[in-house]
Amino acid sequence: PTGGWSYYALNLGDDSDHPVEEVSLVLTATLGEPDLFVSFGEKLPGRADAEHDAAKVGGRSAYTLTLPASDLGTATRLLIGVQAEGTPCAFSLTATVTRRAAKGEGSGGSGGFPPASPPPPSLEPVLRLLPATPMAMDVSDAGVKNFEYVVPSPSTDLELVVTPLGGEWESDRPPQSLLPPKLLAVTGGPNEGRATPAHHDFPPQRTLFESSTVRDAGERNVDARGSWTYKLVQSSKRCRAAHADLGTASSAQDCAAKCRASADGCAYFTYGRRGGKCHAERTTSSACPEGLERADLELYALFPPWDEATSLRIAAQDAAPASCAAASGGAGCVLHAAVICDAPPCHFSVVAAPADQPIKLVGQAQRRVRPANEWAYFSVRVAKDATDVVLTMRVESGSPSLCVVETVDTADDSSPDFDSDDREDGACPQAHPARAADPKLVLQQSDVAADAWLKRSDGDGSFFTLELLPSDKRWCTSCSILLAAASPEAASTFTLTAVVGGVSPAGGGGHGGGGGGGGVGG
Numbered sequence: 294p295t296g297g298w299s300y301y302a303l304n305l306g307d308d309s310d311h312p313v314e315e316v317s318l319v320l321t322a323t324l325g326e327p328d329l330f331v332s333f334g335e336k337l338p339g340r341a342d343a344e345h346d347a348a349k350v351g352g353r354s355a356y357t358l359t360l361p362a363s364d365l366g367t368a369t370r371l372l373i374g375v376q377a378e379g380t381p382c383a384f385s386l387t388a389t390v391t392r393r394a395a396k397g398e399g400s401g402g403s404g405g406f407p408p409a410s411p412p413p414p415s416l417e418p419v420l421r422l423l424p425a426t427p428m429a430m431d432v433s434d435a436g437v438k439n440f441e442y443v444v445p446s447p448s449t450d451l452e453l454v455v456t457p458l459g460g461e462w463e464s465d466r467p468p469q470s471l472l473p474p475k476l477l478a479v480t481g482g483p484n485e486g487r488a489t490p491a492h493h494d495f496p497p498q499r500t501l502f503e504s505s506t507v508r509d510a511g512e513r514n515v516d517a518r519g520s521w522t523y524k525l526v527q528s529s530k531r532c533r534a535a536h537a538d539l540g541t542a543s544s545a546q547d548c549a550a551k552c553r554a555s556a557d558g559c560a561y562f563t564y565g566r567r568g569g570k571c572h573a574e575r576t577t578s579s580a581c582p583e584g585l586e587r588a589d590l591e592l593y594a595l596f597p598p599w600d601e602a603t604s605l606r607i608a609a610q611d612a613a614p615a616s617c618a619a620a621s622g623g624a625g626c627v628l629h630a631a632v633i634c635d636a637p638p639c640h641f642s643v644v645a646a647p648a649d650q651p652i653k654l655v656g657q658a659q660r661r662v663r664p665a666n667e668w669a670y671f672s673v674r675v676a677k678d679a680t681d682v683v684l685t686m687r688v689e690s691g692s693p694s695l696c697v698v699e700t701v702d703t704a705d706d707s708s709p710d711f712d713s714d715d716r717e718d719g720a721c722p723q724a725h726p727a728r729a730a731d732p733k734l735v736l737q738q739s740d741v742a743a744d745a746w747l748k749r750s751d752g753d754g755s756f757f758t759l760e761l762l763p764s765d766k767r768w769c770t771s772c773s774i775l776l777a778a779a780s781p782e783a784a785s786t787f788t789l790t791a792v793v794g795g796v797s798p799a800g801g802g803g804h805g806g807g808g809g810g811g812g813v814g815g
Contacts, residue, residue, distance in 0.1 A: 327375045
């Protein structure tokens, strides 16, 4: 409620073998402008300077408060408070605790290369993804963020999508040479282990590593969207990790092609300009968590095309195989995902959901890859004092159309029930997930073609807005809007953003803010 506080406790404990290196708090707002306050003692935090030890005030729709060990001191418990001044708010909050490995568990010491045994996995906790609710992250340095998603039962086809955010990514014509974070996933029981370049099911290894040309991302006008690229990430260094000899290469590009064609999988490689030595590096990111050592070699990272790097469509039988259910002792299957940042900084959102479930637009752009003639669904929450809703679609490929399926009352701040009787039809009610009529038939109807709540794109590279206004006969407030997008004739890739005007949406006021949309209340 307006002015209300939500409080949380985070116990750090006192583990001298694995001391805390850093605590990261990620707040994703779906309504209002909540601020974040932390105290290291036993008193609940407040807004006054004397009432908290750390704070993040006036952040965007999603932001991170990082507390290094030097700030934490001897604290063993954190008390966390969230409040929006003068407005109601809704948000999700995630805490990540990074601990230092115990002595002898690190990179293998300085006794030689490679270490006698692989280093242990990072002690950083895994972040839990809620269905259809994007989580935004800021990663300033190269590295990996790990996530998990509990697969619903019975399972349907799942989508796991990363959307790069901010700056050039969200311009009308983002440069083709931009390199996105990379997405990997593996299905298993709760203790399956994290997804890594050497341990993942999706994308399939055969897709990742089949032989073909790889282009240098440093070249001008390289299209990183549709081709494999490689990028220099460390000069005169290599990882203290196991490696595999790929023979001699005539150039870094030749070594990149050998890396991609490697039968054992290869996401990083080193190339020596003197002698042409080419090796696959068995590391998990260009940060080389095993440690770095000087060498007469250059370390490179491979980047798949955008769609392959950022969007995974996982069939139901692969998301929840029988072997996984049996191995977990009935606990169910978990999708373990890793988002790898090899071209920092990386600002992105990640979301997992059944393919036919609406993705909540919560202030950031959401990217989708869709086969021809298949609906993609989204939802937007509209506050009671909203003045308009502006939907912006940027099309990378295909010719997707965007339409309002229906609106449903959510005055009590509950999650929208798009199957309820308390709903109003929009421009394309037959596109509802329960009916999922053929997009070609729905979008070709003459009465729909003239509807103000439907907009057609102009194909590759186009950019358009669909504005919903109080003067529209279907306008609603204290409601949620169900949206559908499809490209009837060809596969499509696009991003969609929602901005709810007139309220104090996540990230700012009026049209300058982020979107409305449902989220995890706090």
